[in-house]
Amino acid sequence: MFTIQTLNKISEKGLGLLDPERFAVKDDAAQPEGIILRSHKMHDMTLPESLLAVARAGAGVNNIPIESCTDKGIVVFNTPGANANSVKELVISGMLLSSRKIVEGVSWARNLKGESDVEKTVEKGKKDYAGPEIMGKTLGVIGLGAIGVMVANAAADLGMNVLGFDPYISVDSAWGLSAGVRRAKSLEAAVAECDFISIHVPLLESTKGMVDSSLISRMKDGVRILNFARGPLVNDADIITALESGKVAKYITDFPNAELLNQENVLPIPHLGASTPEAEENCAVMASRQLADYLSSGNIKNSVNFPSVEMEFSTDIRLVILNRNVPSMVGQITSVLADEKINISDMINKHRDEVAVTIIDVDGDISPEGVKRLEAIEGVIRARVIKK
Ligand SMILES: NC(=O)c1ccc[n+]([C@@H]2O[C@H](COP(=O)([O-])OP(=O)(O)OC[C@H]3O[C@@H](n4cnc5c(N)ncnc54)[C@H](O)[C@@H]3O)[C@@H](O)[C@H]2O)c1
Numbered sequence: 001m002f003t004i005q006t007l008n009k010i011s012e013k014g015l016g017l018l019d020p021e022r023f024a025v026k027d028d029a030a031q032p033e034g035i036i037l038r039s040h041k042m043h044d045m046t047l048p049e050s051l052l053a054v055a056r057a058g059a060g061v062n063n064i065p066i067e068s069c070t071d072k073g074i075v076v077f078n079t080p081g082a083n084a085n086s087v088k089e090l091v092i093s094g095m096l097l098s099s100r101k102i103v104e105g106v107s108w109a110r111n112l113k114g115e116s117d118v119e120k121t122v123e124k125g126k127k128d129y130a131g132p133e134i135m136g137k138t139l140g141v142i143g144l145g146a147i148g149v150m151v152a153n154a155a156a157d158l159g160m161n162v163l164g165f166d167p168y169i170s171v172d173s174a175w176g177l178s179a180g181v182r183r184a185k186s187l188e189a190a191v192a193e194c195d196f197i198s199i200h201v202p203l204l205e206s207t208k209g210m211v212d213s214s215l216i217s218r219m220k221d222g223v224r225i226l227n228f229a230r231g232p233l234v235n236d237a238d239i240i241t242a243l244e245s246g247k248v249a250k251y252i253t254d255f256p257n258a259e260l261l262n263q264e265n266v267l268p269i270p271h272l273g274a275s276t277p278e279a280e281e282n283c284a285v286m287a288s289r290q291l292a293d294y295l296s297s298g299n300i301k302n303s304v305n306f307p308s309v310e311m312e313f314s315t316d317i318r319l320v321i322l323n324r325n326v327p328s329m330v331g332q333i334t335s336v337l338a339d340e341k342i343n344i345s346d347m348i349n350k351h352r353d354e355v356a357v358t359i360i361d362v363d364g365d366i367s368p369e370g371v372k373r374l375e376a377i378e379g380v381i382r383a384r385v386i387k388k
């Protein structure tokens with residue numbers, strides 16, 4: 001039986017896939033083997049010794065201490081693309097809301113409650129809430145992954161001129177882009193001629209503060225910037241200065257904070273990008289499946305810190321070993337098994353950057369001492385036995 005701890009509310013559509021005979025799902029557990037979460041920040045948490053895997057029901061993993069997880073042999077998963085459509089729809093709404101003064105107009109109309117001739121006042125006052133269409137305007141999309149590609153394509157379908165920038169674009173994303181999306185050769189070139197700029201990159205040391213005064217100075221006056229990726233990608237002090245001078249007309253952000261709320265031209269959205277039943281279910285289903293598969297078979301799909309690996313069971317007993325990607329690991333592991341007189345039925349070894357995964361199906365049982373000998377090999381991070 002594996003214990004799965006949930007650190008946020010996770011859709012039952014996903015958790016319901018976890019067989020109750022094999023998985024106990026709890027929101028409080030001292031020694032869980034698995035964790036499923038959304039935006040809960042794990043950085044201050046002591047990682048339990050029992051923890052084998054963390055599944056992020058979502059895309060961003062900046063709330064998870066990835067390096068510590070890797071060092072402790074904890075496999076971290078995310079759910080690429082599972083909430084992309086939900087974010088795309090909100091980005092398109094964000095462009096429309098900020099261009100057409102819809103929020104201001106709605107708020108004005110609500111305040112007419114109780115007035116005698118509302119129809120007449122509406123027709124007279126509506127001129128203050130006119131705003132331009134987005135068709136024919138230029139959008140710059142920074143980051144062309146699951147969300148960026150969908151945003152770029154939807155904007156092109158709405159008749160916008162779209163420029164995309166992503167120096168690390170994947171082959172799949174490049175194939176998925178509409179022919180109408182133009183490629184910008186640099187970040188500066190991507191933003192220079194845009195009426196709207198939408199950011200869709202992960203929060204990393206290298207992307208933190210990427211929208212700062214220097215980049216803003218390259219933009220058109222009156223540009224509207226959309227941030228549905230992560231707050232710290234935009235330098236708050238610099239965007240506030242630009243909003244106050246009118247250089248930036250609107251900042252539409254899914255990550256409001258106290259300072260930004262003081263700004264009239266900030267459109268604050270309470271992190272609703274992935275808050276649709278569809279996205280919540282897609283993410284929960286994907287996260288639950290990936291976590292259950294790893295715990296019960298050692299197979300890995302969509303991990304952000306260990307390689308993908310998959311092998312059908314060929315016997316009833318399987319060893320899953322997470323190790324450093326250094327020479328002679330497989331030789332040392334198999335010689336321990338030979339010493340223990342254990343026959344290997346099938347085996348796979350995959351590496352990614354500094355780490356590797358070795359799955360070995362064996363014919364006989366392996367003793368706890370045998371597992372300890374495997375774990376004692378320098379470079380082995382973790383070894384465990386799975387019985388089918
Ligand atoms: N608001 C929300 O609720 C919500 C929901 C989902 C994702 N997100 C955020 O959006 C981000 C993107 O999500 P995704 O699903 O598209 O991820 P993704 O991994 O599919 O795409 C990210 C893209 O950014 C590109 N990239 C990385 N560094 C770059 C740089 N310096 N310049 C340009 N491009 C760069 C990558 O090559 C990749 O193509 C996530 O990391 C997450 O932080 C927010």
Ligand SMILES: O=C(O)CC[C@@H](O)C(=O)O
Pocket residue numbers: 038039057058059060061083271273274275
């Ligand atoms: O779970 C959420 O509501 C937000 C998820 C989102 O920020 C993500 O990175 O996928």
